[in-house]
Amino acid sequence: MTGPTPRSGGCGGGCACGGPAPQGAGGGCGSAGAGGDGGLLSIGRRHADGTVGPLGMAGVLGAAVGAGATAAVGSAATTAERGGGDGGFGSGQDPAAGSGYRSAPPRMGFFTDTSVCIGCKACEVACKEWNAIPEDGLTFTGMSYDNTIGLGADSWRHVAFIEQDKPLAGQVTGGVTGEDAQGMRWLMASDVCKHCTEAACLDVCPTGSLFRTEFGTVVVQEDICNGCGYCVPACPYGVIDQRHGDGRVWKCTLCYDRLEVGQQPACAKACPTDSIQFGPLDELRERAALRVDQLHEAGVTEARLYGHDPQDGVGGDGAFFLLLDEPEVYGLPPDPVVTTRDLPRMWKLTAVAAVSLAASVAAAFARRAGR
Ligand code: SF4
Ligand code: SF4
Structure with a gap:
């Protein structure tokens, strides 16, 4: 594999600064002394070009109260509260622009076409190797060939194997096709x-990690993660996870260090069937729509897209x-919703209740004083 230095030998802070690898907790380019940024435990994330990325209000608040993380989850200004700071539901706005980047490149993403996945797990291996992710206690699970079970702090890609008593679309078994056909398939x-687009994990993070x-x-x-774990229940997909014996959270970075030097993520690079496609999100959405049409024409009527719609519950x-x-x-959840969606309304109602209570108490004292 050609490309930038892997994290095991580079900065380790998920960037391309070329600093030394992390040593235990901290040690990436956000920590004092590492990466030549001396004490850059700052509000923001420093890139290879020296600029500092913006943080959400949650991060600013969290940083203000220190890494002790006494900042309540509710104190974080959510995406919705920021007036769609990450784009707003269905606004179509690039979340990077909504987060304050003045000249951001096109939004990049993954389109995973599961119809051509062969279950080789090259993506899992490439992800682990590139990101120096520790072993995840893999064992025999009795769940087909799935020995990863799910996403976690040490599994940033998970190849699911789902066995079904259904024939493949168009498959002829014993001269029979359609609903009467016998057979099995792996998804x-x-x-x-x-x-x-509306990332609840990011909304609730008190440190700006x-x-x-x-x-x-x-x-x-x-x-910068202090292991408070607020983001874990906030994720509507159950993706982000704390590492045992570490406490900090870990998840896919979409190989940010590779993107910064013009490389595609390791999993997409390794996938032999192009099941994992990487590119500008707009292009991927067009490509995916064409692929669904193609499959429908071929008789695979059950093909459908998931997570492509800017109008869904996470934007x-x-x-x-x-x-x-x-x-x-x-x-996968059928209708995921950003878990911080109702926070602004809840805080407004809380404020109204607090003011009402204070007014009632004041009125009671006033009546008592007037007797
Ligand atoms: S899937 Fe979960 S961890 Fe990933 S961005 Fe969305 S909320 Fe955050
Ligand atoms: S590398 Fe591609 S084909 Fe292999 S398991 Fe991953 S997604 Fe499927």
């Missing part, structure tokens, strides 16, 4: 962080899929 699909990149992706800076995903069955079959 294989490589799952990953969705890099949501999670941030939006100029490519529109969502990345964790492991040297559309930066990593979307072509599926051959219902999302639930793949362990």
Whole structure:
């Protein structure tokens, strides 16, 4: 594989600064002394060109109260509260522009066409190798060939194997086709962080460890994560996870370090069937729509897209899929909704309740004083 220096030998902070590899907690280019940035545990994420990426309000608040992370989840200004700072539902706005990048490149993402996945797991291996992810306790699970089970802190790609008592579309078994045909099929699909347009994980992060990149992706800076775990229940897909014995959260970075030097993510590079396609999100959406038409014409009527719609509950995903069955079959939520959607309304109601209570108490004291 050609490309930039892997994280195991480079900065390790998910960037291309060329600094030394991290040593235990911290040590990436956000930590004092590493990467030549001396004490860059700052509000923002420094890129190879020296610019600092913006943080959401959550990060600013969190940083203001320090890494002790006493900042309440609710104190974070959410995407919706920022007036669609990450684009707003269905606004079509690039989330990088919505996060403050003045001249961002096109939004990049993944289109995973599960109809051509052969379950080789090259993507899982490439991801682990490039990102120096530790072994995940792989064992025999009794779940077909799936020994990864799901996404986690140490599995940033997960190839699901789903066995079904259904023939492949168009398959002829015993001279019979259609609903009466006997047969079985495997659905294989490589799952990953969705890099949501409205990313709840990013909304609730009190330290600014999670941030939006100029490519529109969502990345964790492991040297700033304090392990509070707020983002874990916030993710509507159950993607982000804390590492045992470490406490910090880890997930797919869409190979931010490779993108910064013009390389595609390791999984897309390794996939032998182009099941994982990487590119500008607009182009991928067009390509995916054509692929669905092609499959429908070929008789694969169950082909459908998942996560491609900017009008859905997370404003559309930066990593979307072509599926051959219902999302639930793949362990995906059918109607994901950004979990911070109702926070602004809840805080307004809380404020109204607090003011009402204060007014009632004041009135009671006033009456008592008047007797
Ligand atoms: S899928 Fe979860 S971890 Fe990934 S960006 Fe969306 S909310 Fe964050
Ligand atoms: S590398 Fe491609 S074909 Fe192989 S398991 Fe991953 S997505 Fe499927």
